[in-house]
Amino acid sequence: MALATTENTTSLDFGPAVALSCRECGARYDLGPIFACIECFGPLEIAYDFGRVTREQIAEGPTNIWRYRSLLPVPVDVTSKPNMAPGWTKLVKADNLARELGIRSLHVKDDSGNPTHSFKDRVVAMAVEAARNFGFHTLSCSSTGNLAGAVTAAAARAGLDACVFIPADLEEAKIVMASVYGGRLIAIEGTYDDVNRFCSELIGDELGDQWGFANVNLRPYYAEGSKTLAYEIAEQLGWRIPDQIVIPVASGSQLTKIDKAFKELIGLGLVEEKPYKIFAAQAEGCSPVSTAYKAGLDVIRPVKPDTIAKSLAIGNPADGPYVLDIARRTGGAVEDVTDTEIVDAIRLLARTEGIFAETAGGVTVGVLRKLVAAGRLDPDAETVVLNTGDGLKTLDAVAGQARPTAVIRPSLDAFRAVIA
Amino acid sequence: MALATTENTTSLDFGPAVALSCRECGARYDLGPIFACIECFGPLEIAYDFGRVTREQIAEGPTNIWRYRSLLPVPVDVTSKPNMAPGWTKLVKADNLARELGIRSLHVKDDSGNPTHSFKDRVVAMAVEAARNFGFHTLSCSSTGNLAGAVTAAAARAGLDACVFIPADLEEAKIVMASVYGGRLIAIEGTYDDVNRFCSELIGDELGDQWGFANVNLRPYYAEGSKTLAYEIAEQLGWRIPDQIVIPVASGSQLTKIDKAFKELIGLGLVEEKPYKIFAAQAEGCSPVSTAYKAGLDVIRPVKPDTIAKSLAIGNPADGPYVLDIARRTGGAVEDVTDTEIVDAIRLLARTEGIFAETAGGVTVGVLRKLVAAGRLDPDAETVVLNTGDGLKTLDAVAGQARPTAVIRPSLDAFRAVIA
Numbered sequence: 043m044a045l046a047t048t049e050n051t052t053s054l055d056f057g058p059a060v061a062l063s064c065r066e067c068g069a070r071y072d073l074g075p076i077f078a079c080i081e082c083f084g085p086l087e088i089a090y091d092f093g094r095v096t097r098e099q100i101a102e103g104p105t106n107i108w109r110y111r112s113l114l115p116v117p118v119d120v121t122s123k124p125n126m127a128p129g130w131t132k133l134v135k136a137d138n139l140a141r142e143l144g145i146r147s148l149h150v151k152d153d154s155g156n157p158t159h160s161f162k163d164r165v166v167a168m169a170v171e172a173a174r175n176f177g178f179h180t181l182s183c184s185s186t187g188n189l190a191g192a193v194t195a196a197a198a199r200a201g202l203d204a205c206v207f208i209p210a211d212l213e214e215a216k217i218v219m220a221s222v223y224g225g226r227l228i229a230i231e232g233t234y235d236d237v238n239r240f241c242s243e244l245i246g247d248e249l250g251d252q253w254g255f256a257n258v259n260l261r262p263y264y265a266e267g268s269k270t271l272a273y274e275i276a277e278q279l280g281w282r283i284p285d286q287i288v289i290p291v292a293s294g295s296q297l298t299k300i301d302k303a304f305k306e307l308i309g310l311g312l313v314e315e316k317p318y319k320i321f322a323a324q325a326e327g328c329s330p331v332s333t334a335y336k337a338g339l340d341v342i343r344p345v346k347p348d349t350i351a352k353s354l355a356i357g358n359p360a361d362g363p364y365v366l367d368i369a370r371r372t373g374g375a376v377e378d379v380t381d382t383e384i385v386d387a388i389r390l391l392a393r394t395e396g397i398f399a400e401t402a403g404g405v406t407v408g409v410l411r412k413l414v415a416a417g418r419l420d421p422d423a424e425t426v427v428l429n430t431g432d433g434l435k436t437l438d439a440v441a442g443q444a445r446p447t448a449v450i451r452p453s454l455d456a457f458r459a460v461i462a
Numbered sequence: 463m464a465l466a467t468t469e470n471t472t473s474l475d476f477g478p479a480v481a482l483s484c485r486e487c488g489a490r491y492d493l494g495p496i497f498a499c500i501e502c503f504g505p506l507e508i509a510y511d512f513g514r515v516t517r518e519q520i521a522e523g524p525t526n527i528w529r530y531r532s533l534l535p536v537p538v539d540v541t542s543k544p545n546m547a548p549g550w551t552k553l554v555k556a557d558n559l560a561r562e563l564g565i566r567s568l569h570v571k572d573d574s575g576n577p578t579h580s581f582k583d584r585v586v587a588m589a590v591e592a593a594r595n596f597g598f599h600t601l602s603c604s605s606t607g608n609l610a611g612a613v614t615a616a617a618a619r620a621g622l623d624a625c626v627f628i629p630a631d632l633e634e635a636k637i638v639m640a641s642v643y644g645g646r647l648i649a650i651e652g653t654y655d656d657v658n659r660f661c662s663e664l665i666g667d668e669l670g671d672q673w674g675f676a677n678v679n680l681r682p683y684y685a686e687g688s689k690t691l692a693y694e695i696a697e698q699l700g701w702r703i704p705d706q707i708v709i710p711v712a713s714g715s716q717l718t719k720i721d722k723a724f725k726e727l728i729g730l731g732l733v734e735e736k737p738y739k740i741f742a743a744q745a746e747g748c749s750p751v752s753t754a755y756k757a758g759l760d761v762i763r764p765v766k767p768d769t770i771a772k773s774l775a776i777g778n779p780a781d782g783p784y785v786l787d788i789a790r791r792t793g794g795a796v797e798d799v800t801d802t803e804i805v806d807a808i809r810l811l812a813r814t815e816g817i818f819a820e821t822a823g824g825v826t827v828g829v830l831r832k833l834v835a836a837g838r839l840d841p842d843a844e845t846v847v848l849n850t851g852d853g854l855k856t857l858d859a860v861a862g863q864a865r866p867t868a869v870i871r872p873s874l875d876a877f878r879a880v881i882a
Contacts, residue, residue: 105525105550124555124557124558126816127552130525132547132577135544137544138544138618138619138621152577155575155577157552157572157575157816157817158816158818159579159852159854194816195812195816195817195818196816197816198558198812198813198814198815198816199558199814199815199816201558205881208866210866210869214857214861215635215854215857217864217865217866218853218857218860218861218864219818219853219854219864221864221865221866222808222809222812222813222818222853222860222864223812223813223816223818224809224812224813226867226881227865227866227867228866228867228868228869228870228877228880229866229868229869229870230869230870230871230872231869231870231871231872232871232872236872237872239872240872240873240874240877243874244874244877247874249874249877249878249881388642389642389644392615392618392642392643392644393618393642393643393644394618394619395618395619396546396577396578396614396615396616396617396618396619396643397577397615398578398615398639398642398643432579432854433638433639433642434579434635434639434852434854434855435854437634437635437638440638440642441634441638444637444638444639444641444642445637445641445647446628446630446637446641446647446648446649447646447647447648448648448649449630449648449649449650449651450648450649450650450651451650451651451652452650452651452652452656452657452659452660453660454660454663454664454667454669457648457660457664457669458669460648461625461646461669
């Protein structure tokens with residue numbers, strides 16, 4: 043583990059980011075490719091000096107995440123170099139789905155519109171800027187699939203080498219996508235947690251010590267990309283935080299950053315202060331956070347994942363305890379759904395709103411449905427549910443139930459016979 | 463074939479569209495669900511009374527195709543009802559690809575960012591408004607795959623029934639996608655041209671005479687959606703028409719509408735008048751337009767398609783002769799590439815720009831590459847190439863060449879062995 047406490051930061055340009063700060067003990071460090079506190083081993087996160095940020099400044103920016111560059115650890119001229127420019131995905135007013143579920147106001151934040159069709163393009167864009175700042179020529183990651191494709195695509199466009207690591211049993215679409223951009227893709231015989239442990243070893247080895255691992259040694263920067271989901275939701279609602287939001291949990295990082303971003307928006311006066319409830323969604327086959335929540339525990343017991351929601355299949359989620367804190371503090375909850383409920387929810391979202399979600403989107407919509415049915419989510423409050431990936435990457439989940447109505451010869455009689 | 467010459471148009475609202483006009487003989491018809499001239503059987507297209515349209519008006523609109531609603535056959539309040547709101551996809555500055563090809567200024571218009579990940583969402587959005595205007599409750603189409611998914615998704619969100627027709631041998635991803643939104647998907651044993659003929663029969667039958675077929679009886683409206691590609695390219699370039707553009711050809715409709723839109727922008731004073739060259743791209747395995755172009759002919763001889771570029775596999779392209787006209791008039795060309803060149807081009811675009819294109823994108827990039835190499839495209843002129851679809855829908859094209867570098871156990875020794 044690289045635990046350098048100081049770096050020569052004179053040539054670094056991370057815009058409004060000024061330091062790394064330990065989430066546990068508050069110790070501060072100069073900006074560098076480090077991710078854990080040398081004092082207490084707590085996770086490091088970015089500390090900022092934002093200055094004044096206005097809605098007008100933001101509105102003048104491009105229609106991608108860089109409109110929020112004054113709130114992110116990136117240089118002010120971030121748009122001058124090639125990157126994937128993700129974000130500004132649709133916040134879809136989901137009246138049909140709302141009606142089916144019996145709730146009043148529902149939006150789907152649909153991140154399948156990103157360049158590689160998952161929210162990972164947001165976080166990887168931060169990792170690319172960090173890699174550029176630190177002079178890393180190779181971008182790497184451990185991935186459940188979406189991240190691997192986002193990293194190899196972004197590296198290709200940014201002119202960086204890529205070497206990414208995935209569990210060998212991933213969906214075909216994710217394997218092809220992570221390979222096609224030309225970087226190296228290493229499939230590991232094991233779970234995501236095995237891949238993750240391997241990457242931590244690799245960083246400590248001379249083989250990998252000059253690599254930027256998006257979700258390991260660049261994690262404090264990388265993770266900030268998830269804040270843009272919250273910024274966009276608030277801006278797209280007309281600069282308002284929703285009352286309730288349902289967020290998928292893999293490592294838990296995304297959820298913690300959405301909470302952080304809402305607090306930043308309130309602190310900067312960009313939205314009115316108001317209470318909001320954060321609901322966390324997991325698949326039953328990988329539900330360590332949900333299990334801890336239901337048992338009233340503060341610690342997460344790791345599990346071995348067994349679910350079709352492979353992009354959420356992290357059995358030992360690093361930010362799990364923070365997810366528990368946030369769900370409890372905001373009056374939300376953590377809930378999980380079965381694989382069958384995931385598939386049903388994918389189909390429900392598709393037939394009501396024309397959005398074809400990945401299994402992770404089936405998890406959030408399924409949890410939303412379950413919480414409404416149980417009366418645990420206010421049907422009259424403004425609600426947002428996240429779809430963080432694309433159904434084309436997890437075809438197998440629905441392929442058995444999404445078949446042609448009929449296969450016929452090109453004749454009216456043949457058609458009459460099947461339509462009767 | 464429905465050839466009604468007049469309809470009760472008092473309750474119709476198609477915004478600036480005022481009539482249908484025959485492309486061949488100029489005969490005019492009231493707006494209605496008709497597509498061929500009763501006089502000469504020529505194709506009908508929309509005639510407009512635009513009034514004054516300014517850049518400022520457009521810039522105030524939403525970041526989707528509806529920013530151009532004053533140039534489209536849709537009501538002014540088109541955003542008030544649920545639709546897919548496609549468009550405003552990225553115009554990617556492709557410096558890496560330009561360098562590889564030896565050209566100075568290149569952009570990729572990347573329509574894989576649309577809701578169902580192809581340009582078809584643009585045209586289907588027009589068909590939905592036409593179906594609403596004409597009171598059709600079922601939206602239909604003949605499709606090579608992308609259109610079927612776009613229609614079933616848009617119908618789901620708009621609250622219309624869907625019944626769509628495809629050749630039975632399509633890519634798995636396109637079949638699943640067209641099925642998942644809940645409409646009826648009928649697979650036809652035959653080519654796209656067989657499917658298309660079947661749909662024409664169906665419209666003449668009582669079974670289908672109250673259906674809106676996006677690309678048959680709603681075709682004049684539907685086809686106008688392709689204009690938004692040209693509007694966006696011009697606006698994203700800073701209100702400027704590129705010198706050269708490479709466009710894929712299936713039916714040829716998209717290319718003719720991009721030409722029409724450039725002329726409209728010039729006519730309205732939204733861009734400066736300037737010459738531009740339009741290059742048309744086909745797959746060798748379905749190249750009836752390219753063949754006619756090279757032979758110096760004005761007529762298209764239909765072919766039986768045999769190519770991996772299934773979304774372009776229309777052997778009898780309705781707008782083929784117009785494509786020939788436009789390529790010749792503008793000083794462009796029509797060219798084709800082999801399946802191998804298509805795959806190479808997909809991989810080239812992926813590894814240079816991080817864009818994973820469908821086979822149709824391999825066709826345009828492959829033709830661009832071929833034209834530059836042959837000195838038939840000016841390497842110093844501002845060039846745009848279209849990617850109209852998504853690589854996730856045509857995985858098989860590259861799956862054999864996009865594999866993991868290695869599959870290993872999670873150990874540094876195993877990694878060293880494969881990276882050496």
